[in-house]
Amino acid sequence: MDLLNAFITLSNFVIIPAIAYGSQLALGALGVTLIYGILRFSNFAHGDTMAFGTMITILFTWWFQHMGLSLGPLPTAILALPFGIAGCALFVLLTDRAVYRFYRMQKAKPVILVIVSMGVMFIMNGVVRFIIGPDDHNFSDGERFIISARTFRDMTGLEEGLAIRTSTGITVVTAVVVVALLFWFLNKTRTGKSMRAYSDNEDLALLSGINPEKVVVVTWVIVAALATVAGTLYGLDKSFKAFTYFQLLLPIFASAIVGGLGSPVGAIAGGFVIAFSEVTITYAWKKVLVYALPDGMGPDGLVQLLSTDYKFAVSFIILLVVLLFRPTGLFKGKSV
Amino acid sequence: MNEMVKNTGLFAIVALLIVITGVMQSWNTALLILNMGLISAIMALGVNLQWGFAGLFNVGIMGFVALGGLASVLIAMPPTEGAWAAGGYGIVLGLLMGAATIVAAVLTYQRMPNSRARTLAMLAILTIGFFLYRAVYDPGVDAVESINPASTGNIGGLGLPILLSWPVGGLLAAGVAWIIGKTALGLRSDYLAIATLGIAEIIIAVMKNEDWLARGVKNVIGLPRPVPLEVDLQRDPEFVERAAGFGLDAVTASTIYVKLEYAALFAVVLVILLWMAQKALNSPWGRMMRAIRDNEVAAEAMGKDVTRRHLQIFILGSAICGIAGAMMTTLDGQLTPGTYQPLRFTFLVWVMVIVGGSGNNFGAVLGGFLIWFLWVQVEPIGLWLMSTLTSGMTDGALKTHLMDSAAHMRLFTMGLILLLVLRFSPRGLIPEK
Numbered sequence: 001m002d003l004l005n006a007f008i009t010l011s012n013f014v015i016i017p018a019i020a021y022g023s024q025l026a027l028g029a030l031g032v033t034l035i036y037g038i039l040r041f042s043n044f045a046h047g048d049t050m051a052f053g054t055m056i057t058i059l060f061t062w063w064f065q066h067m068g069l070s071l072g073p074l075p076t077a078i079l080a081l082p083f084g085i086a087g088c089a090l091f092v093l094l095t096d097r098a099v100y101r102f103y104r105m106q107k108a109k110p111v112i113l114v115i116v117s118m119g120v121m122f123i124m125n126g127v128v129r130f131i132i133g134p135d136d137h138n139f140s141d142g143e144r145f146i147i148s149a150r151t152f153r154d155m156t157g158l159e160e161g162l163a164i165r166t167s168t169g170i171t172v173v174t175a176v177v178v179v180a181l182l183f184w185f186l187n188k189t190r191t192g193k194s195m196r197a198y199s200d201n202e203d204l205a206l207l208s209g210i211n212p213e214k215v216v217v218v219t220w221v222i223v224a225a226l227a228t229v230a231g232t233l234y235g236l237d238k239s240f241k242a243f244t245y246f247q248l249l250l251p252i253f254a255s256a257i258v259g260g261l262g263s264p265v266g267a268i269a270g271g272f273v274i275a276f277s278e279v280t281i282t283y284a285w286k287k288v289l290v291y292a293l294p295d296g297m298g299p300d301g302l303v304q305l306l307s308t309d310y311k312f313a314v315s316f317i318i319l320l321v322v323l324l325f326r327p328t329g330l331f332k333g334k335s336v
Numbered sequence: 337m338n339e340m341v342k343n344t345g346l347f348a349i350v351a352l353l354i355v356i357t358g359v360m361q362s363w364n365t366a367l368l369i370l371n372m373g374l375i376s377a378i379m380a381l382g383v384n385l386q387w388g389f390a391g392l393f394n395v396g397i398m399g400f401v402a403l404g405g406l407a408s409v410l411i412a413m414p415p416t417e418g419a420w421a422a423g424g425y426g427i428v429l430g431l432l433m434g435a436a437t438i439v440a441a442v443l444t445y446q447r448m449p450n451s452r453a454r455t456l457a458m459l460a461i462l463t464i465g466f467f468l469y470r471a472v473y474d475p476g477v478d479a480v481e482s483i484n485p486a487s488t489g490n491i492g493g494l495g496l497p498i499l500l501s502w503p504v505g506g507l508l509a510a511g512v513a514w515i516i517g518k519t520a521l522g523l524r525s526d527y528l529a530i531a532t533l534g535i536a537e538i539i540i541a542v543m544k545n546e547d548w549l550a551r552g553v554k555n556v557i558g559l560p561r562p563v564p565l566e567v568d569l570q571r572d573p574e575f576v577e578r579a580a581g582f583g584l585d586a587v588t589a590s591t592i593y594v595k596l597e598y599a600a601l602f603a604v605v606l607v608i609l610l611w612m613a614q615k616a617l618n619s620p621w622g623r624m625m626r627a628i629r630d631n632e633v634a635a636e637a638m639g640k641d642v643t644r645r646h647l648q649i650f651i652l653g654s655a656i657c658g659i660a661g662a663m664m665t666t667l668d669g670q671l672t673p674g675t676y677q678p679l680r681f682t683f684l685v686w687v688m689v690i691v692g693g694s695g696n697n698f699g700a701v702l703g704g705f706l707i708w709f710l711w712v713q714v715e716p717i718g719l720w721l722m723s724t725l726t727s728g729m730t731d732g733a734l735k736t737h738l739m740d741s742a743a744h745m746r747l748f749t750m751g752l753i754l755l756l757v758l759r760f761s762p763r764g765l766i767p768e769k
Contacts, residue, residue, distance in 0.1 A: 042526040099755060111393055111525050115690065116758055118683055122751025125679065129744035246679070250537060253530045305466075309545045316534035323523055323531075 006291035008160040012149075013287075018272075018279040020168040020237055023175035026271030027230035028248065029255035030182065030264055031223045037199040037262035038219045039100070041113035046227060046252065048124035051245035052091060053228025054235045055132050057084030058139045065141065073143035077232055078170070084232060089224035095120050096220050104216070121246075128242045137240040140167060160291075167236040178229055179268060182222070186264065191218055199262065247312075251278070254315040258322045260329025269330055274315045282308040343698060343766050350705045357713070364588075367595035369712050374602035375664050377704030380688040381609055382656030384700035387689060388768065389622065390649045391629035393525045396516070396532030398681035399539035400654045403512060404505030404661025405671045406543060409550045411501035412560045413493030419480050424491045426476025427548060430469050437465025480548040490551045498560050502605065502662045509658025510651045512539070517647040536682065543673040550671055557670040563597040566590040598667055605663065606701070609656060613697045625649060626695075657685075679747065684711060687754045693764025702766055710753070711746060718745035 028050060035043045043049075060080035070076050099120060103113055145151075146169050149161025186192040191214070198205040198215045206212060231245060238244070255274045259266025283304065290298035306314065322329060354373070358366035379397065386392040441461050448454040481489045512535075520531035544553050569575045569590035579589030616622050628635040628642055636642050665671050684707065692703020722742035729735045757764065 042529065099759075102759060111391075112758075112762075114393070114526060114529065115686070116755065118686060119751045119754035119758065122679070122683065122687075122747050122754065124751075126744055126746070126748030126751060129747065130741045133741065134744070243677075247537075250530075250534050254534070257527065257530065307545060309541050310538075312534065312537045312541055316531075316538055319534065320519060320531065323527060324519065327523065327527075 002159075002291045005158060005160045006288050008158060008162050009288050009291060012160065012162045014279050014283050016162075016164060016168055018276045020171045020233075021279065022272035022275030023171050024230050024234045024237065024271075025248075025251055025255045025275050026268040027175055027178060027226050027233070028252040029259065029267035029271050030179070031226040031230070032252055032256040033259070033262055033264060033267040034219055034223055034226070036256070038195060038215060039104070039113070041110045041117065042253070042261075044114060044117045044249065045095075045121040045124055047246045047249035048121050048128065048242075049088065049092060049224065049227040050231030050234070050248065051128045051240075051242050052124050053084050053088030053224060054231035054240055054245070055128050056087035057081055057228060057232045058132065058137060058235070058240060060084060061139050071142065073166070074170070075140050075142045075166070075236055077139055077141075077236055081229065081232055085225045085228045088228045089221045091124075092220045092224045093217065095123075096216065125242065125246060132240075132242070134242055137235075139240060140236045142166060165237075167233070171233045171237060174229060174233060178226065182226070182264065185222075191215075195219060250312055251275075251315045254319040257319055258329055260331040263329065263331040266329050266331035273330075274318060277318055278311045278314045281305045281314050282311050343702075346702055346765055347705075350702065350709065353709055354705075357709075364591055364595065365712075367592060367599060369709055371595060371598050371602060371667055372664075372712075373705040373708045374599065374606050375660050375667065376685070376688060376708040377701040378602075378606055378609060378660040378663070379657050379685045380692060380700040380704035381606075381613055381697060382653045382660065383685050383689045384653075384692075384694060384697060385613060385616075385649060385656065386653035387686075388695035388697075388700065389617065389625045389629065390646060391525075392521075392646060392650055392653075393529045394532045394650065394653065395529050395678075395682050395686070396534075396536035396539075397657050397685050398676050398678050399532075399536030400509040400513065400657035401661035401664065401681050402536075402539055402543055402673065402676050403509045404502075404658035404663070405665035406550055407505035407508045407658070408498055408501035408559060408662045408665040409556045409671050410493045411496050411504050412498035413556060414495045416480075416483060416488045416490060416492035419483055419488075419491045422483060423476035423479030423548070426472055427480065427491070430473025430476060433465065433472055434469040437461060437469060440465065477546075477548050485547075488551075489554070490548050490556075497562070498666050499562050499601075501666070502659050505662030506655040506659040509661070510655040513651045513654035514647070517650045521646050521650060522643060533678070533682075536678065540673060540676050543676075550673070553674050555670060555672045555674075559666065559669050559671070561669060562601060562666065563594050566594055569593060602663060602667075605659065609659075610697055610701060617697060684750065687750050689764075690754060691757045691764060693766040693768065695768030696764070696766050699764050699766035699768075703764070706765075707750070707753075710749065714746045714749045715743055718742040718749075721745075 028046065031049070032043060032046050035041065035046070057077055057080045060083040061075075061077045064070070064076050064079055069079060071079055099116060100113065103116060143166050146164040146166055147155075147162065149163040152162045153159070184192075186196055194205065194210045195215050195218060197208070198210055198212065202212075205215075234245075234248070251274050255270035256267050257270070258273055259268070259270030285303035286299055286301065289303060354366050354370055357369060379401065382400075383394065383397060386394050441458050444454065444458050444461060448457065480491055483489060516532065516535050520528050523531065543550060546552060547554065550556050566587075567590075570586045575590070575593075576586045579586050582589065584592075624635070624640060625645065627638075628640060628645055632642050685704075688703035688707040689700050690703070691707055692701065693699025719739070719742045722738055722745075726735050726738055
């Protein structure tokens with residue numbers, strides 16, 4: 001029995017990856033939830049918005065690398081991120097002006113807006129594939145590890161190593177900063193407060209002189225920023241591929257709904273719930289159990305509840321359970 | 337009368353487009369478009385039933401289409417020697433135990449009073465049930481998958497005629513739709529959308545990973561065909577002679593002949609389904625459906641059971657998609673789970689329905705043909721456009737990139753068409769009456 005090694009293994013393969021993945025999902029889900037709360041529809045184009053923002057970031061990263069700019073041990077993509085956000089915000093505002101605004105003025109039913117967002121999804125997907133192609137792109141550079149498994153072993157003398165990748169560290173730090181900024185903005189600033197008012201009660205907000213178009217514009221800019229950050233972090237952690245981003249739509253929506261659509265706190269909680277369930281259920285527990293159980297009691301099999309290919313199934317089942325037992329999500333979301 | 341002329345004209349234009357393809361490119365290409373157009377039209381009919389009649393937002397079409405494909409493998413492939421004896425029964429027993437576990441958990445939830453004991457009992461049943469299920473199911477899977485994995489490694493099918501798989505594909509899709517509908521239909525419209533999106537991904541994941549079922553990503557090839565093989569026709573002296581009478585060589589004639597036979601089979605199915613959908617639309621049942629769609633509260637006040645009617649039409653529409661899926665796999669002659677992508681099988685069908693005219697069966701059929709034609713032809717058109725645009729440029733990285741990217745124009749075009757139709761003609765080309 002060796003609980004310390006069991007814990008290190010658990011952290012290395014479950015806790016740390018799940019925290020990183022959870023932060024990425026939480027940022028994505030925040031975007032979905034903001035659009036739902038303020039523009040009142042489920043944005044199917046969100047995965048592709050993430051892909052678009054990440055693509056701009058990658059293009060700038062390549063340009064900076066070409067010019068020899070770098071951040072030393074940190075990935076160059078951090079430097080390119082503001083440009084990615086700006087590009088994505090510009091594109092998203094353009095789609096709002098050209099597409100969504102018309103239906104907003106008409107007060108179209110939410111489901112029509114969902115179908116419209118399907119059209120935008122096609123276009124964004126096409127644009128991304130057109131510019132950067134459908135292939136995998138790895139744009140991470142700089143130092144790979146904060147602590148590598150070997151350094152950790154040498155440092156502590158333990159049998160198991162604990163590796164913390166730079167991308168993981170950056171993901172967590174960035175996510176905390178972005179979320180703190182967002183909550184400060186929503187709770188303390190005048191614009192943020194007017195956004196929440198608009199989300200709570202549109203008519204009352206209009207009555208008190210809040211300019212709806214301004215609220216919408218600010219929302220889109222925030223959503224573009226969140227999507228680009230989430231997408232870039234995910235791309236640094238794994239790699240960039242247009243189709244993968246489209247597929248992220250499901251866990252992101254699951255996170256937002258599990259937390260309660262329209263509730264920012266819920267989106268973050270939902271992201272971590274989904275990420276931890278996905279990782280724990282698809283992880284092979286053999287190694288941890290061999291350490292944690294008394295000698296000779298360790299299991300023979302892999303003790304993997306489901307193969308990794310079923311990770312979608314995990315987020316989906318959690319989604320269904322939450323919907324059946326608590327339709328408004330863990331944190332009271334709105335139901336339009 | 338005026339409307340009749342307009343609609344006939346629209347269908348004539350699509351027919352003309354296909355004929356032009358035949359003349360300009362080749363008749364084989366034109367017939368391929370026609371065949372897939374027929375299948376797309378059937379899928380669009382199914383979605384139109386759900387969305388156009390009842391306003392149900394189903395974005396899991398890909399899953400039902402794939403289930404239809406699975407049915408054609410399970411029905412038409414010859415059974416694998418010894419697979420059932422080795423592990424087939426174990427797998428079935430394991431699956432039954434899994435189902436029993438879920439039923440037991442649901443019953444516990446319904447019967448016991450709301451308490452901590454209930455939660456604990458449910459968790460215990462689910463945990464024990466899961467491990468029992470794995471204990472029975474896993475050895476069976478291993479046994480089946482180890483039988484000659486290079487060419488089979490699955491339980492095979494029943495060896496029945498492949499045409500039988502079309503209705504069976506519909507039934508399979510209907511069965512799964514019943515399960516989904518039971519859980520998800522009570523929810524709000526966009527929750528149903530997410531739920532169906534998820535279930536489609538899960539169905540594809542199951543088909544990719546459960547090798548014992550249909551070989552997973554190793555694909556099943558060489559499905560039996562309902563029409564003669566081209567090679568056999570070319571060997572048949574009588575056929576060669578008749579082909580020569582039309583002034584065609586045997587190879588071209590045989591490929592065209594086979595495709596025409598497929599087209600005839602598909603057309604029969606389309607006509608039957610279209611006739612049924614028209615009958616349904618104009619029946620009291622169809623009027624009730626539209627009443628529910630337009631005002632659920634009022635319909636409920638009239639004593640209509642909205643949830644049941646939704647479930648009914650959800651199952652019917654999904655079944656039609658399942659039939660289309662089985663037909664598509666029959667046409668391809670192979671099942672390749674890796675090729676099912678939501679953009680192609682779910683969202684493209686939605687474009688067909690919206691562009692054609694939701695709520696109108698003929699609109700859905702027209703949309704199916706037209707959008708499929710564009711989906712196929714946008715790529716060569718994009719290439720041509722791009723080479724014209726870049727003809728003035730010097731050869732270089734940018735020109736190569738632009739030429740390579742032209743293939744991705746199709747997604748962009750589809751999105752653009754969808755948005756333009758939604759904006760300027762939201763009721764589609766042939767609007768609902």
